[in-house]
Amino acid sequence: MSADPAIRRDIPDATVARLPEYLRALSDVADRGISSVSSEELAQAAGVRSTQLRKDLSHLGSYGIRGVGYEVEHLALEISRALGLTQDWPVAIVGMGNLGRALAAYSGFATGGFHVAAVFDEDAALAGALVADLPISPMTDLALLVRERGITIGVIATPAASAQSVCNALVEAGVRSLLNFAPLVLVVPDDVDVRRVDLSTELHVLAFHEQRKSLPPELGVAR
Amino acid sequence: MSADPAIRRDIPDATVARLPEYLRALSDVADRGISSVSSEELAQAAGVRSTQLRKDLSHLGSYGIRGVGYEVEHLALEISRALGLTQDWPVAIVGMGNLGRALAAYSGFATGGFHVAAVFDEDAALAGALVADLPISPMTDLALLVRERGITIGVIATPAASAQSVCNALVEAGVRSLLNFAPLVLVVPDDVDVRRVDLSTELHVLAFHEQRKSLPPELGVAR
DNA sequence: GCAACTTTGTGCCCGCGTTCACAAACGCTT
DNA sequence: AAGCGTTTGTGAACGCGGGCACAAAGTTGC
Ligand SMILES: NC(=O)c1ccc[n+]([C@@H]2O[C@H](COP(=O)([O-])OP(=O)(O)OC[C@H]3O[C@@H](n4cnc5c(N)ncnc54)[C@H](O)[C@@H]3O)[C@@H](O)[C@H]2O)c1
Ligand SMILES: NC(=O)c1ccc[n+]([C@@H]2O[C@H](COP(=O)([O-])OP(=O)(O)OC[C@H]3O[C@@H](n4cnc5c(N)ncnc54)[C@H](O)[C@@H]3O)[C@@H](O)[C@H]2O)c1
DSSP states (O other): OOOOSOOOOSOOHHHHHHHHHHHHHHHHHHHTTOOEEOHHHHHHHHTSOHHHHHHHHHTTOOOEETTTEEEHHHHHHHHHHHHTTTSOEEEEEEOOSHHHHHHHHOGGGGGGGEEEEEEEOSOGGGTTOEETTEEEEOGGGHHHHHHHTTOOEEEEOSOHHHHHHHHHHHHHHTOOEEEEOSSSOOOOOTTOEEEEOOHHHHHHHHHHHHHHHHOOSSOSSOO | OOOOSOOOOSOOHHHHHHHHHHHHHHHHHHHTTOOEEOHHHHHHHHTSOHHHHHHHHHTTOOOEETTTEEEHHHHHHHHHHHHTTTSOEEEEEEOOSHHHHHHHHOGGGGSTTEEEEEEEOSOGGGTTOEETTEEEEOGGGHHHHHHHTTOOEEEEOSOHHHHHHHHHHHHHHTOOEEEEOSSSOOOOOTTOEEEEOOHHHHHHHHHHHHHHHHOOSTTSSOO
16 A cells, blocks of 8 residues: 555546636635635535535545535646646747737646757748747757647647648657647547647537527427 | 437547547549548548448448448538537637637638627727627727627637636637647536647647656666 | 348437435534 | 534436437339
């Protein structure tokens, strides 16, 4: 048996997806000078049920005090450790168009060990221009800079037509985690993780529900 | 009984979330001049299993031809109808900072009935400036323009500190579907839908998996 | 017109995740 | 020190969604 307080093996994906929100909620209450929270309070701040929060946290270990709650700073540290935010994560962003620039300038980026380590664009006219204190590098420097700066996470903010080739270049350079903003499904080796953020999808889902709201009469049966 | 070919009641949320991707995949094959696809081909383009695709589509009705496949244009139309994309969806964007401008300029926005009908910012210095051919309106005009232009979907691209009050203003004006880019959980009435897009969350999840990749030795038991 | 082949649509089962219910643990009060 | 109220942590029940297997239905070839 193990005397190690932290077991944290096999954290369910659904739980992992919620941990960042707990972290943000904890940061909120910490800003209000509060040093201890109950699962009920924290759950409300994170938009989930308290049972869900407790079950999620139970996967990382037992960091609460019964009859009291959770010590804010300690819990935040444990969640950060579980997510791997205690280490540095240099990120590369490819595609310095409207979206890419906004992302590079995004201050929320700098939370939890992340920082923009390099930005790329194939447009020669942009090469050298500064974006958030970083010069835009040409694609030919990608492999070199990725290795030199230990970049492990790549963000794709190019048009869909270029996204797959950019993806290939990043993977080739050794990047195994990708955040894709282009509207297409990337083909990658098994050991590469891709997460996609798609505005259109979100709007479509909203439209679906909105449509349902406006026609409630014909709900029970076929018309 | 009903002779209506389209029943489409009770479409599971998980299916709704994938329909936009099917639509995009269909648009891709249509661009290649193909008029008929099998579930296998389409599923591959959408990054899912063919059984999943067929099960999803079965919730909208029976639009395939056994032994042949799906007629591209027809299926696209049916999915569009199910999602409610055959009607017009005027969208308001609040917060014309880095992200808001990128969103307003985003061409992919204009697919499937969506179009930016108004953009807002509280900064008086920005009032009247053009973003994607639209003048930035002051927040005092929000209720009026929302009603005048039939806006039903709102996008929040302000800092977190302002997001809840902006949300309240939108809901007060009658908007019942929101897309929130600010990193916080909005409090809304039950009949309002909120979807959140959060860059940090995505990065955190990537970091978690990336961390797991780099320490595979200690997988079986506690160290 | 029939047989062989192809592809869709769906009933069924299984696994994951959420919620419920409750016991265990802790602080506080007396 | 003992009892009480509070809150955590977790086993168990339940419901949803994904994948398998197969029947239904249509096409093509002869
Ligand atoms: N703008 C948005 O709000 C928004 C929202 C959601 C998704 N997206 C998606 O994000 C992507 C970028 O959007 P955008 O509005 O910034 O587009 P954009 O046209 O403004 O910028 C694209 C940039 O990528 C660069 N680029 C093109 N091909 C490249 C390549 N092979 N290698 C490196 N750089 C390359 C271009 O030079 C350009 O600077 C698109 O796929 C778009 O669909 C954008
Ligand atoms: N930039 C990104 O890539 C990015 C990525 C993810 C999330 N976000 C989030 O999106 C939001 C906007 O980011 P940004 O980089 O564009 O910030 P920004 O500071 O560039 O822009 C914010 C804009 O909102 C306006 N604003 C502030 N309060 C307002 C109010 N009460 N009513 C109307 N307008 C108001 C400001 O005048 C400003 O123009 C933030 O919450 C940020 O966390 C940004």
